[in-house]
Amino acid sequence: MSIRGFWLTFIPVLASCAVLSGALVFSGCYTLKQGAIMLGYLGKAVALEDLEDTADPETRAFISRVEDIRRFAMNELGLRESKNYTRYVEIDRDYLAAVVSACAADSFTRHEWTFPVVGTVPYKGFFDTAGARKEALSLRAEGLDVWVRGVDAFSTLGWFRDPLYSYMKKYSEYHLADLIIHELVHATVFLRGQAQFNEQLAEFIGTTGARLYIAGRFGLQSPEYLAIDREAADAGVFREYIRGLIQELEAVYGDSSLNREVKLQRKAGIIAGAQKRFAGEYESRFTGEDYRGFATLSVNNAYLDLFRLYHEEDSFLKSLYRQICETLPDSGDPPGLAGLRRLIEAAKSLPKGDPREGLRAAVLRTPGT
Numbered sequence: 001m002s003i004r005g006f007w008l009t010f011i012p013v014l015a016s017c018a019v020l021s022g023a024l025v026f027s028g029c030y031t032l033k034q035g036a037i038m039l040g041y042l043g044k045a046v047a048l049e050d051l052e053d054t055a056d057p058e059t060r061a062f063i064s065r066v067e068d069i070r071r072f073a074m075n076e077l078g079l080r081e082s083k084n085y086t087r088y089v090e091i092d093r094d095y096l097a098a099v100v101s102a103c104a105a106d107s108f109t110r111h112e113w114t115f116p117v118v119g120t121v122p123y124k125g126f127f128d129t130a131g132a133r134k135e136a137l138s139l140r141a142e143g144l145d146v147w148v149r150g151v152d153a154f155s156t157l158g159w160f161r162d163p164l165y166s167y168m169k170k171y172s173e174y175h176l177a178d179l180i181i182h183e184l185v186h187a188t189v190f191l192r193g194q195a196q197f198n199e200q201l202a203e204f205i206g207t208t209g210a211r212l213y214i215a216g217r218f219g220l221q222s223p224e225y226l227a228i229d230r231e232a233a234d235a236g237v238f239r240e241y242i243r244g245l246i247q248e249l250e251a252v253y254g255d256s257s258l259n260r261e262v263k264l265q266r267k268a269g270i271i272a273g274a275q276k277r278f279a280g281e282y283e284s285r286f287t288g289e290d291y292r293g294f295a296t297l298s299v300n301n302a303y304l305d306l307f308r309l310y311h312e313e314d315s316f317l318k319s320l321y322r323q324i325c326e327t328l329p330d331s332g333d334p335p336g337l338a339g340l341r342r343l344i345e346a347a348k349s350l351p352k353g354d355p356r357e358g359l360r361a362a363v364l365r366t367p368g369t
Helices: 002-007 020-025 029-043 057-076 129-141 166-170 173-188 195-218 223-253 260-285 292-296 301-310 316-327 337-348 355-365
Strands: 087-089 097-104 113-115 119-121 124-126 144-151
Touching: 057 166, 057 173, 057 195, 097 129, 097 301, 124 129, 129 144, 144 301, 173 195, 173 223, 173 337, 195 223, 195 301, 195 316, 195 337, 223 260, 223 301, 260 292, 316 337, 316 355, 337 355
Parallel strands: none
Antiparallel strands: 097 124, 097 144, 113 119
């Protein structure tokens, strides 16, 4: 999955966290170790306008791309106006933080952490990898499946001005737009204790918004846009594999006649079989190399549950977006832009309660739908 290939790598790239800094601000000793590193990064941040005169051509081109994406996200999509991504930090690695997730070994019961203000979240972030390793060891000692991944961005939900990092200069226009829009969604819409909805909403708007950005800037027949289609096709095949694997495991986990040891044995066999099939079918089903590593990855429930966290199983948001687009007249924008803007506007007004029902109701209340 290229930039979004964190399902495949041990230190992945674009996996984002909505509330990493919120957890740091409100969690005692955890703050002392991690907050100092975060504040150190923020202290090194340089305003983009201060860089433009002295920066090398690559950095100036990067600044121009970021400013254009920010304008698109705020002016054309209607995301919240902010100073996010107006400062730049040089960093000596290609990810920002290590994030730990955990899940029961014999079910998809997600391990969660609770922090003031942000509520319950299914991950815990560390700017120092040693802290992440220590947390992972502790969770494994409790019998949990654990996954540690790198993230290259997170939203501080308004507590700080989120900066850009030097490794982002290598990203394509599409992946840079995806990252920035995804994180600005978190800064625009955040529901306390609704991590799965928050992540799925940001995931959908980020990828859809980035596609619309490329369509508007380069055209629907451009190499840049056609590359998105190829990547999306491979991503769809991969999602199909993962959902099938999850369904197989859920059948085992839900069988009350099996004890824990038998479930764990069958789990190992199912995962091994799925990876063998994946490797055997790879050449005929995928066009790129981004997913090949899955065949040898140490897949466990924590890894698979991350997929469930970020990716919908029922296409709720996609279907709602399509419904909105069908009711709107052609505005001359890239197809679907007005629909995404309408979806974002509805999401801004979500009340407490079931966020899906709230979003559906907000869309229905919006004129034109």
